[in-house]
Amino acid sequence: MARQKELKLYRNIGIIAHIDAGKTTTTERVLYYTGRKHQIVDVHDTKDGKGSTTTDYMEQERKRGITIQSAAVSTEWKGYQVNVIDTPGHVDFTIEVNRSLRVLDGAVVVFDGxxxxxxxxxxxxxxxxxxxxxxxCYVNKMDRIGANFAHCVKGIRERLGANALLCQVPLGSNDEFCGMADLVAGLGYIxxxxxxxxxxxSVPLEDLRARLKFSSTVDNDWVDQLPKLRQDLLESALAMDDDAFERxxxxxxxxxxxxxxxxxxGAISGKLVPVFCGSSYRNKGVQQLLDGVVDYLPYPGENGGISMVDADGKVIGEQEVRDDAPARALAFKVINDQFGTLTFCRVYSGVIKKGDTLLNVTR
Known part of the structure; x- marks a missing residue:
């Protein structure tokens, strides 16, 4: 079936994290705010038999409240088609994450605040x-007691070696978490x-001090640092373009x-890693994260095509993502359910129609 949209309007993303960071809850909120679902089922409710989240559909997943198999779901946001893969966080199911990452164009890494x-x-x-x-990066659970955004960012920089670019910082934490300051737009969202x-x-950054009063000194300090943090963001980001930086x-x-x-x-080249924050469970920050996905993550082919190899496994070229090329796809997952055997494929080029016969080059 041919594509319904221009290639630039697609985002193939995965949601990856340690167990209990809030991947499935974030995916549920994404599906709700994009209009794919009309009600929200929380992960802890599935253990009580009150329903099933979209991506945790297996009985064992509902019973344990964890993701075991990666699941793919497609939705739309502001005219973009966003294909989301929710992956497991448990160490025993790392192979599921490995399979999924292999076919993704971009990823949202969720952190427990x-x-x-x-x-x-x-x-x-x-x-x-x-x-x-x-x-x-999405620092989740900013509403929980003990949430520490600065500690989380420090870990991203030091333990992961990433050049974290603060696009948002939280306004308040724990019970006082009320929103975030968007350093790119120069606005606070309350x-x-x-x-x-x-x-x-939406409140201009310079008016936030008068608008907000937190009991925590740390939270008040964040608000005082906003002008400096915005200047840091401008300098780090605009360094990607000589003319813009000079201006x-x-x-x-x-x-x-x-x-x-x-x-x-910067994000597509891997030189910058934009950082967002919020609380998916408290319904704060998910829409802004979706905006970040369409603004900063690549469309299919923007980060290069797929390598082609000969019978000995040597790379002999690259296949661009185009409809008028031969049909090439990678089968990355096979499941057996009540409908029989289902094979998940990522199509890299060409068009596959009903009734087509494809050659499995590995066999």
């Missing part, structure tokens, strides 16, 4: 390095409630469209 970088996060990060997958359909108020140094001004292009260029 309290625990920070955990062992399986490191394993998944190295796998993503191996397959050259551009990433966004949620009115925890309700899933709650709207947020910033000479005039102190920048083009907002160029800023996003620079962040995108």
């Amino acid at each position: 309290v625990a920070g970088v955990e062992p399986q996060t490191e394993t998944n990060w190295r796998l993503a390095d191996q397959y050259n997958v551009p990433r966004l 949620w009115i409630s925890d309700d899933k359909d709650s709207k947020w108020e 910033l140094l000479e005039t102190g001004e920048h083009d907002p469209v160029m800023l996003k292009k620079c962040i995108r260029k």
